[in-house]
Amino acid sequence: MMKTRSGFIAIVGRPNVGKSTLLNQLIGEKVAITSDKPQTTRHRISGIYTKDDTQIVFVDTPGMHKAKDLLNKRMDRTAVQTLRDVDGVIFMVDRMRGASETHIIKYFESIHVPVFLVINKIDALKNKSEIDEIIMSYLNVYDFKAYIPISAKEQTHIPKLLEEIDKILVEGPFYYPIDAKSDQSQETMMAELIREKILYHTEEEVPHAVFVQIESLKYNKKLKTLDATAIIIVERTTQKLILIGKNGEKIKKIGMEARKDINRTLDLKVHLELWVKVKKDWRNKESDLKLFGLGDDV
Secondary structure, three states: OOOOEEEEEEEEOOOOOOHHHHHHHHHOOOOOOOOOOOOOOOOOEEEEEEEOOEEEEEEEOOOOOOOOOHHHHHHHHHHHHHHHHOOEEEEEEOOOOOHHHHHHHHHHOOOOOOEEEEEOOHHHOOOHHHHHHHHHHHOOOOOOOEEEEOEOOOOEOHHHHHHHHHOOOEEOOOOOOOOOOEOOOHHHHHHHHHHHHHHHHOOOOOHHHOEEEEEEEEEEOOOOEEEEEEEEEEOOHHHHHHHHOHHHHHHHHHHHHHHHHHHHHHOOOEEEEEEEEEOOOHHHOHHHHHHOOOOOOO
16 A cells, blocks of 8 residues: 655735635645735635645635734634644745734744745746845744745746645645545635625725625526525625626626636536625624634634
8 A cells, every 4th residue: 555645734924925826826726716805815725735645735824914803803813723733834925024924923933843934926026136135034033944935926936845845744644535626615616706706896895895605506407507696795785886886787797707717617507696785794793704604714
């Protein structure tokens, strides 16, 4: 029987540094939604990388920050808790060390696993000296296992990162089937893909006030489609009006793009229906967060 090696690797960092983009590149397909809005990721997402005798479970986490509402406090707690449950950590940054990065580094003092400092977005830097400046700002603040500059977007040095992680893996079982790519259910992924389109097409407070819930899934034998109904939760009537748009144009566009992405990502033929519902101040209500399954990772 072949001996196998495995390990769990957390991907942490402040919001919007490219953690989910990196996860998708490591796995080789879309398992986490991405956008240019902070706090896109709301819960732990595991992406499974399996090659030959090796399986690495990468755990994408919400961006670590000083949270204001209850939802974001729970998200931050999820990221911190994840550090205690893994065999290694990718600490992702895209700038010189500041207060946010120093705040995150403090959490590493209570864990006893290797931490890799991964400098992302090097494609946006002008020259190598800018990369060196970023690395220098992190020297002597923590004993990082390695310093690895990458571009998740351009896939630069991703093999090097995998090579470094491979060095810390020990003998252990495969935790998922060899063809598994993510621990997310089909229903969760569909809801996330819808939310991704909302993030792209809305601004200011609307993206952060949205939660998407799949209300029903039913296979249509006649049309050979999966009929899906999703409820989009917002906090205020004004947000609902913005989301629907003039003559319903915005919600139609969101639905059309989400349907295409669901079809492509999940290899399904879906008929999608969207409804918008107001649930006042849901991000600060314990009962609503529990109902929506947010923060249940910890």
